[in-house]
Structures are given as C-alpha cells and as structure tokens.
Amino acid sequence: MATSSDLKNTPLTPVHKELGGKLVPFAGWQMPIQFQGVMQEHQCVRDGVGIFDVSHMGEIEIQGPSAKSLIQKLMTNDIDSMQDNQALYTLMCMENGGVVDDLLVHRFSENHYFLCVNASNTEKDFQWILKNAGSCDATIRNTSYETAQLAIQGKHSEALLQKLCETPLSEIRYYHFKKEKIHNFASIIARTGYTGEDGFEVYVDAGHAETVFRAILDAGKEFDLQPIGLGARDTLRMEMGYALYGNEINEESRPLEAGLGWVIKLGKDEFIGQAELKKQKDEGNRRRLVGVRLLDRGVPRPHYRVLKNGAPVGELTSGTFSPSLNTGIGLCYVSPEYAKPGTELEVEIRKLSVPAEVVKPPFLPTRVKKD
Amino acid sequence: MEVPKDLKYTQEHEWIRVDGKKAVIGISEFAQEQLGDIVFVELPEVGSQIEQGSPFGVVESVKTVSDLYAPAGGKVMAVNKELEAHPEQVNSSPYENGWIVEIELADEAELDSLLDPDDYSEQCKNEME
Numbered sequence: 154m155a156t157s158s159d160l161k162n163t164p165l166t167p168v169h170k171e172l173g174g175k176l177v178p179f180a181g182w183q184m185p186i187q188f189q190g191v192m193q194e195h196q197c198v199r200d201g202v203g204i205f206d207v208s209h210m211g212e213i214e215i216q217g218p219s220a221k222s223l224i225q226k227l228m229t230n231d232i233d234s235m236q237d238n239q240a241l242y243t244l245m246c247m248e249n250g251g252v253v254d255d256l257l258v259h260r261f262s263e264n265h266y267f268l269c270v271n272a273s274n275t276e277k278d279f280q281w282i283l284k285n286a287g288s289c290d291a292t293i294r295n296t297s298y299e300t301a302q303l304a305i306q307g308k309h310s311e312a313l314l315q316k317l318c319e320t321p322l323s324e325i326r327y328y329h330f331k332k333e334k335i336h337n338f339a340s341i342i343a344r345t346g347y348t349g350e351d352g353f354e355v356y357v358d359a360g361h362a363e364t365v366f367r368a369i370l371d372a373g374k375e376f377d378l379q380p381i382g383l384g385a386r387d388t389l390r391m392e393m394g395y396a397l398y399g400n401e402i403n404e405e406s407r408p409l410e411a412g413l414g415w416v417i418k419l420g421k422d423e424f425i426g427q428a429e430l431k432k433q434k435d436e437g438n439r440r441r442l443v444g445v446r447l448l449d450r451g452v453p454r455p456h457y458r459v460l461k462n463g464a465p466v467g468e469l470t471s472g473t474f475s476p477s478l479n480t481g482i483g484l485c486y487v488s489p490e491y492a493k494p495g496t497e498l499e500v501e502i503r504k505l506s507v508p509a510e511v512v513k514p515p516f517l518p519t520r521v522k523k524d
Numbered sequence: 525m526e527v528p529k530d531l532k533y534t535q536e537h538e539w540i541r542v543d544g545k546k547a548v549i550g551i552s553e554f555a556q557e558q559l560g561d562i563v564f565v566e567l568p569e570v571g572s573q574i575e576q577g578s579p580f581g582v583v584e585s586v587k588t589v590s591d592l593y594a595p596a597g598g599k600v601m602a603v604n605k606e607l608e609a610h611p612e613q614v615n616s617s618p619y620e621n622g623w624i625v626e627i628e629l630a631d632e633a634e635l636d637s638l639l640d641p642d643d644y645s646e647q648c649k650n651e652m653e
Contacts, residue, residue, distance in 0.1 A: 186587065187560060190560055191585075191586040191587065192561040192563075192586065192612075384586055384587050388586060450608060451564060452563060452564045452584045452589070454589065473586065474563040474564070474584075476586070503566070503582070
C-alpha cells in the first residue's frame with residue numbers, strides 16, 4: 154500500500170500545508186486537491202486569477218544537432234514549422250498509433266527544446282525517447298526534479314505577473330514563451346494553460362520555487378489571487394473538453410477518434426505511428442469523442458455507461474459537475490451515428506437513466522488570448 | 525467543529541434528531557467539511573422504508589460519491605426537497621437547513637446503538653490524526 158512517505162513532494166508541499174491545502178496522492182505525488190473548495194476555486198480562475206502548483210508535471214530537455222530531427226520523428230505534430238520561443242501541443246505515438254503521451258514542445262532554438270509531459274508518464278516518456286534516439290546526436294535529460302512549474306490562470310494573470318517582470322508580457326503571444334526573470338529569478342514564462350482562460354505556465358528552478366510562489370501570492374493580493382488545487386484544475390479542463398491522458402487517450406486509444414487530428418500532421422516527414430494513423434484515417438472513425446451534457450440533476454463520473462433509449466452506446470471517459478454551467482458534463486466515445494450535437498442520450502447514474510444531450514466541446518467559450 | 529449535544533451520531537457521520545416517534549436525519553459538520561462542496565443529494569422516496577445501517581441516499585461532492593447510512597430504520601415521512609436546487613445547504617447548514625430526511629421510527633431501541641456527542645467528537649478527532 155502506498156503511504157504518504159512513498160509519495161513525491163513538490164518544492165511547495167510545505168507551503169500548501171501552510172495555506173490549508175488538502176493533500177492527496179496523485180500520479181505518485183502528494184498534491185493539493187483543494188484549498189478553499191473546488192467550486193470557489195473554479196470560480197476564482199474563471200472570474201479573476203488563480204495559481205496552481207503543477208510541479209508534478211515532467212520536463213525533458215533535448216539538445217544537440219539532431220534534436221530537431223529526433224523530436225520530428227517522435228511527434229505527430231510538425232516540429233519543423235516551429236519558431237524559436239514557440240510552444241506546440243502534440244502527441245507522441247507508438248507504431249500502432251496508440252498514444253504514449255500528449256505534451257507540449259517548447260523550442261529555444263533549432264537545436265534546443267524542452268518538453269512538458271504528464272506526471273504519470275514522465276519516466277515512460279523519457280525511456281521511450283532514449284530508446285528511439287538510439288545513437289543520434291542529442292543530449293536528453295529528465296529535468297523534472299530540478300524544475301518547478303506554476304500555472305497562473307485567469308484574466309488578471311498578465312497584470313499580476315507583470316508586477317514581477319520587466320519585459321512586457323503582452324508581447325508573449327498564445328503558445329509562445331520567453332526566458333525572463335520573475336522576482337529576479339530565471340524563469341521560462343509560457344502563455345499556455347489547461348483552463349481555457351488567458352494565463353501563463355511558468356518554469357523555475359525547484360530551489361527558487363517557494364520564493365517565486367510567495368512573491369506571486371503577495372503581488373496577487375490586489376487581484377484576490379488564490380491557490381488552486383487539482384480538483385478545480387480538472388473541472389476547468391473538463392469545461393473546455395480538453396483531453397486528459399489516462400482518461401480520453403492512452404496507449405490503446407485512436408487519437409483521430411479523440412478529435413486530435415489537428416495535431417497529427419500526416420503529410421510531414423516520417424514519424425512513429427504515421428503509417429498506422431494514415432490507415433486509420435483512410436478507414437474512417439469507428440467512434441468519436443463527444444461532449445455529453447446532462448439535462449437533469451446528477452453528477453456523471455468516469456466509466457458510467459451512456460445509453461440510447463436504454464441500450465448502451467458508450468462509457469464516459471471523464472465526467473464531473475460543471476461549476477460554471479451548474480450541471481453535469483462528460484466526455485464519451487460513441488459511434489458516429491450518435492455523435493451529432495443535440496443527439497439525445499442518457500447517462501446511467503446508479504439505477505437512474507438521466508437524460509443528456511451531445512454537445513461539441515468546449516462546453517463554454519474559451520477565453521485564451523489567441524492572436 | 526460543531527457537534528450538537530441534542531443529537532445522536534453514526535460512525536459514518538450521520539446525525540439523528542429524535543422527537544417522539546419522529547426523527548430527522550442529516551450529515552455532520554465534520555462530514556460536510558471532509559466531503560467538500562456538495563453538488564448533488566439523492567433522496568429516498570417519501571413513503572419508502574429505510575433500514576438501520578443501510579444506504580438510503582447519496583451525497584456527491586465535485587470529487588466524491590458517498591452513501592448515506594440510516595442511523596435508524598423507519599418510514600420516510602418527508603425529504604428536504606430544497607436540496608435538489610440547493611445541495612450546498614448541506615455544507616452551509618448541516619444541522620438545520622441541510623437536513624436530509626424525516627422518518628417515523630420503526631424501533632426506538634435502535635437508537636441505543638448510536639454514538640453520543642462526546643463519543644462522536646472523539647471519533648472525529650481520531651480520524652483527523
């Protein structure tokens with residue numbers, strides 16, 4: 154049995170305790186699930202600004218003359234199209250098209266990148282990259298333990314962070330980043346996030362994390378900044394219909410069916426999984442990932458069955474109460490005949506069939522700062 | 525943490541307030557605090573029978589699903605319909621506006637097996653450690 158001593162702590166674990174965070178095991182880490190309460194934290198990010206410790210996320214740095222060609226071979230998205238200081242969402246697939254991980258690639262320069270990967274996959278990804286790199290001329294380092302990651306999300310995030318940085322943050326466009334000091338400590342500031350709000354993800358040395366975190370908390374007082382736990386992180390991402398590795402996608406899933414075709418560039422140079430994904434595309438989707446919104450009371454949860462006139466047509470991959478919509482929402486793979494928005498389905502919650510309708514995610518409009 | 529002296533409690537954190545043959549049931553301050561924001565309460569049918577120690581409903585927070593266990597058996601006389609639209613009343617007022625059901629006790633002797641407020645406070649203290 155896992156005890157708390159087996160769990161990894163982020164550099165901020167003591168601060169979370171001090172702030173009243175309720176710590177729970179997550180992907181091998183001891184992480185705050187909530188501080189004030191999920192509903193209130195969710196609203197804080199939607200209405201103002203919140204800060205998340207996401208230091209459990211993994212970072213992998215790849216540098217060297219072959220860095221670009223290696224990453225291009227590993228990823229489904231087109232790395233060749235990237236500019237310096239740009240971030241790109243991509244999948245890393247196996248030959249059979251199953252997903253090793255979904256992640257962000259950040260390009261410092263043509264020969265130097267870092268990946269931000271899912272906590273639960275960090276070691277697997279690292280080994281996968283090493284294995285596929287063979288003898289290619291690139292240094293691959295797992296820098297997860299020396300790196301802390303903070304997410305500052307919400308409409309006041311720019312004004313707040315600006316108080317601690319010199320360069321104008323308005324110049325950092327969506328899915329771009331900059332090496333910049335925050336409160337005099339070297340950081341990477343990326344305009345990315347997992348909430349659907351404008352915001353930043355900040356990478357700092359683990360040793361400086363607490364000082365930077367406290368400086369942001371302090372600077373955030375005038376914006377009513379609050380620390381946010383993983384509970385609200387999940388409700389925020391669910392409202393956007395963002396895939397979560399382990400729920401919507403995994404090594405068995407077909408990413409085209411998850412609606413992730415936009416990050417699979419079949420026409421680019423050869424990459425792992427290309428042939429199989431091409432084949433899957435030609436065959437067409439057997440099923441599609443759709444949003445499901447309850448039309449009556451109830452809280453949908455992962456693995457609950459989805460029915461059509463009482464007959465099972467799928468199972469929820471994710472489900473939650475949506476604080477913004479005040480109703481239950483979920484994601485589910487269904488055959489194309491049930492995938493049309495407005496299609497009436499039911500979600501089986503214990504012995505009840507609760508009416509629901511198919512929705513095209515996001516469940517509410519995103520407010521990220523697109524160009 | 526509030527543990528009213530005029531109530532009896534279960535190990536699963538329900539309370540019962542007895543008034544003659546009638547009794548009102550809810551969950552404790554400790555329980556609502558542990559569960560977090562309650563977003564859904566599944567209530568039994570009025571007129572149905574509930575049995576001591578058996579599940580009679582469900583409370584759901586954003587992250588958890590928990591059965592409600594009956595402190596005593598009996599016939600359901602009333603349910604708190606307000607919780608359908610305002611389940612958060614269980615958080616804000618667990619002993620008053622957040623009550624869940626009212627029953628007619630089947631057997632008052634069942635109450636003897638419940639925890640008194642001091643024992644229940646002690647149990648909560650142990651669970652926090």
